[in-house]
Amino acid sequence: MTYARTPSPISALVMLAAGCLLAARAPVAPTYAEDGIDIGDRRELFVDHYLIDKLDGLRLKLHQPTATPLLPGTPRGHYATVIKDGDLFRRYDRGGMADFDGDSRETTHYWESRDGAHWTSPNLGLFAVNGSRKNNVIIAHTKWIAHNFSPFLDRRPGVTGDKRFKALAGVHKGGGLFGFTSADGIHWKKWKETPLITSSGFAFDSQNVSFWSESEECYVCYFRTWNTSHGNLRTISRTVSPDFLDWSDPVAMDPNRAGEHLYTSGTHPYFRAPHIYVALPTRFLADRGASTDIMFMTSRGTNHYDRTFLHAFIRPGLDPDKWGNRSNYAALNVVPTGPGEMSLYVRERRYVLRTDGFASVHAADRRGELVSKPIRFSGRHLAINYSTSAAGDIRIEIQDASGKPIPGYGLVDCLPIVGDHIKRIVTWKKGSDVSSIARDPIRLRIVMLDSDLFSLRFQRAGKP
Structure with missing residues (x-):
């Protein structure tokens, strides 16, 4: 029987130093696997175009403190x-x-x-x-x-x-x-x-x-x-x-x-x-x-x-x-x-x-939409930080990597999101549980009217 060896403190430091050196010389463009950017259960802010594939009728807006x-x-x-x-x-x-x-x-x-x-x-x-x-x-x-x-x-x-x-x-x-x-x-x-x-x-x-x-x-x-x-x-x-x-x-x-x-x-x-x-x-x-x-x-x-x-x-x-x-x-x-x-x-x-309010995906008085790059996530629920006007709303569709709506998570299935919350769980007619498609490459299609989307996170059960 063989056992895995625990690195000595010196060898661990050498490995960490090598990793830091690679970090210092890594390419400037974000890289990700062909089957999608793995965001796990991280919170993602819309301060850049990292997750965005297409914007139609929307823009990224910087908010002044x-x-x-x-x-x-x-x-x-x-x-x-x-x-x-x-x-x-x-x-x-x-x-x-x-x-x-x-x-x-x-x-x-x-x-x-x-x-x-x-x-x-x-x-x-x-x-x-x-x-x-x-x-x-x-x-x-x-x-x-x-x-x-x-x-x-x-x-x-x-x-x-x-x-x-x-x-x-x-x-x-x-x-x-x-x-x-x-x-x-x-x-x-x-x-x-x-x-x-x-x-x-x-x-x-x-x-x-x-x-x-x-x-x-x-x-x-x-x-x-x-x-x-x-x-x-x-x-x-x-x-x-x-x-x-x-x-x-x-x-x-x-x-x-x-x-x-x-x-x-x-x-x-x-x-x-x-x-x-x-x-x-x-x-x-x-x-x-x-x-x-x-x-x-x-x-x-x-x-x-x-x-x-x-x-x-x-x-x-x-x-x-x-x-x-x-x-x-x-x-x-x-x-x-x-x-x-x-x-x-x-x-x-x-x-x-x-909170999270440096920038947002912004929709004015006409409906527009965002389509994300292919992503992979872990978690049970999709939580968003958003704000709408009284007449505005947000709807979110989950697609497969090719852009086809996943049954039960289509735009017509999403309950309209209206209001102003630092955290709100997105819900479809079948509920809010998305764990059945976790780890599969997906795209998000987000349709917005007179609203701002500041951040999103796929959240594990019980996590704040």
């Missing part, structure tokens, strides 16, 4: 990160004075909130700043680091408690990006005395972000570089690592349009669909007084950003101060802040969107 009233005491520091850690929201941003990027007078500040709207400044007493320890400073008196300290909550399975939080920080003049770890997100230790990520060309003069990728099974870092196919522009490169210590050769993402500077990337896994990375880069216009606005991009891993939407996601708006020099930076991470609501932050302003 709504600014909430400005509350007293709201943090406004640059290069902010917001992390939802259980019931606690943690915010990190830059303060202090500086004559240059990485000046030792720069500081990193820490804030807390229980609702993502009202913030407190805990008196940590860690560093004396301006003659007092009564402050919320967590990084101070260190050259290069506080300029762009960017932490994340490490969600890698098996991560040790003392390294539950990780961060990257540093600028090119300081040697590159240094790694930091923390057990509580407040007290930080430098992982190594040498930088973890370096660059031969000028880089890192921005907020450089990292996270554990559940879908790619490695750490990913998106950082500032300058070389694009359109010449010398502020842009984004990417590197990956199996252990946060050894990083692959960087790959230029090159998402810029001609003449377009992308100041930050703000790339992070979307909390309800972590295989989709949401990016909220700041677009920088040097010839317009260094004014800025916020863009919207996505990625599904590899060295590619999808730019289905080329117009601004968040405009500077009516406030004259928001048209000033570098006045708009989106904080890293979109976070849930209520039933059906998620929040993103631009300096001191909080913006809200419907």
Whole structure:
């Protein structure tokens, strides 16, 4: 009798490193088996054309977030990160004075909130700043680091408690990006005395972000570089690592349009669909007084950003101060802040969107339809996030891979879907159970009138 061998920790690390290297060099176009894209029971958002084969009378629509009233005491520091850690929201941003990027007078500040709207400044007493320890400073008196300290909550399975939080920080003049770890997100230790990520060309003069990728099974870092196919522009490169210590050769993402500077990337896994990375880069216009606005991009891993939407996601708006020099930076991470609501932050302003509501398949006053590419799924029910007008509706037909309606799941069998729900189970005359056709290649035909479809998911029984 023979037994399967369990890989040693070293060989497992080698295999993971090889997988990360392949992820860094994978082709940019999405690939899938001839019998369909396997979406399993993942939630899919309509932020790109990944699942779409045909659109007739419909379009993908980017939805603008709504600014909430400005509350007293709201943090406004640059290069902010917001992390939802259980019931606690943690915010990190830059303060202090500086004559240059990485000046030792720069500081990193820490804030807390229980609702993502009202913030407190805990008196940590860690560093004396301006003659007092009564402050919320967590990084101070260190050259290069506080300029762009960017932490994340490490969600890698098996991560040790003392390294539950990780961060990257540093600028090119300081040697590159240094790694930091923390057990509580407040007290930080430098992982190594040498930088973890370096660059031969000028880089890192921005907020450089990292996270554990559940879908790619490695750490990913998106950082500032300058070389694009359109010449010398502020842009984004990417590197990956199996252990946060050894990083692959960087790959230029090159998402810029001609003449377009992308100041930050703000790339992070979307909390309800972590295989989709949401990016909220700041677009920088040097010839317009260094004014800025916020863009919207996505990625599904590899060295590619999808730019289905080329117009601004968040405009500077009516406030004259928001048209000033570098006045708009989106904080890293979109976070849930209520039933059906998620929040993103631009300096001191909080913006809200419907859950999954970055973009939708949109139908106006005439009926249109979407036909999906062939897909395979696992699950018992089809749940959708949608909104209709009082006169609008949505109907969904399940077809075989050739486009023929599957008996019992035709358009005439689908009960009209009317209303506004973050989650609603699609029902046909025979019921809502689709498990009998799970794992078979299918297409979805979605017919819509005066409505928006934000996301869909084939859901296993008992799953929220």
